[in-house]
Amino acid sequence: MTIAVCSGSFDPVTYGHLDIINRGARVFDKVIVAVLINSKKNSLFTVEERVELLRQATADIDNVEVDSFDGLLIDYMKKRKAQVIIRGLRAVSDFEYEMQVASINKKLDENIETFFMMTSNQYSYLSSSIVKEVASYKASVSDLVPPVVEEALLAKLGR
Template structure:
């Protein structure tokens, strides 16, 4: 059984993330979407909120599981019996960083492969940071995130 992990901060999850997750789920037997716990990052949503939003957004994807982790991704993958890391690329500029990360992961565990997927062109500009910036000014994010995330953003921005 091929198990892949798609990790990130997902603060918040966007349609770009979901595109990569669903396409990965079409390739691998199981995809674990793993929210990285990073105490140094000032996140809008708590880890628990991000996990719940991802669970709701991926509810129709039967071979997708949502989880969170702290520490090295390689350690988490070994704990889960996963063999593949899924990474989405929006632009050439993403590739340079992702190649470095893939190289260190390969050095840490030569049995782990990194699977790069180009994002759908309609999401090539999309990032969680852009979504938060747009939402901050109360502009519509309806075509950027699932409805559950849009509602959560509205509540957060009202606080």
Template sequence: MRIAVCPGSFDPVTYGHLDIVSRGAKIFDKVIVAVLYNSKKSPLFSVEERLDLLRQVTAEMPNVEVDSFSGLLIDYMRTKQAKVLIKGLRAVSDFEYEMQMAAINRKLDEEIETFFMMTNNQYSYLSSSIVKEVARYNGRISDLVPPLVERALYDKLGRQA
């Protein structure tokens, strides 16, 4: 079985994330969307909230599993018997960072391959940070995130959709 891991913070999950996950799910037997627990960051949504949102928006993707991890991604991948990382790229700046990460992951475990996917052009500008910023100022985010994520985001910010 070809198992791939798509790691990230997903704070919140966007249509850009879902594009990468759904395309990866067409290629691999199983895709694990892995939410990183990072105690040094202050996310808007808790890990549990992000897991719940991700499970809901990927419910129609039968070979997608949602999980969380802390520590080294390579260690997590070993526990899941995954050999492939899926990373979405929006711009050259993403590539520079992701290339560094792929190199260190390969150094830590030479069996791990990183699969880079170019984001769909309509999502090339999209990030969770931008979505949160637009939502904070009551901007329209309905074409950036699924409806249940939009509601959760506005609820979290104490705003009306």
């Protein structure tokens, strides 16, 4: 069984994230969506809220599990007996950074592979930061995030 991990901050999860998660779930036997606990990052949603939003957004994908972790992704991969890291790429600018991360991960554990997926064209501009900014101005984000995430954003930022 091939287990893949799709990690990130997911603050909040967007349709772009879900595009990569859905497509990864068609390629691998199991996909663990792992929310990184990063105390240095000033997140809008708590780790627990992000995990819950992801669980609701991926509830219809049978081979997806949602979890959280802190520390090195490679250590988490070993703990979960995962072999593949899934990374979404929106633009060429993402590739440079992701290549560096993939290279250091390969150095840390040569048995772990990184699987890059180009995001679908309709999500190439989409990021959690953009979603939060648009929502902060009370504009609709219904075409950017699942309804449960839009509701959480409205609750968090005020209607």
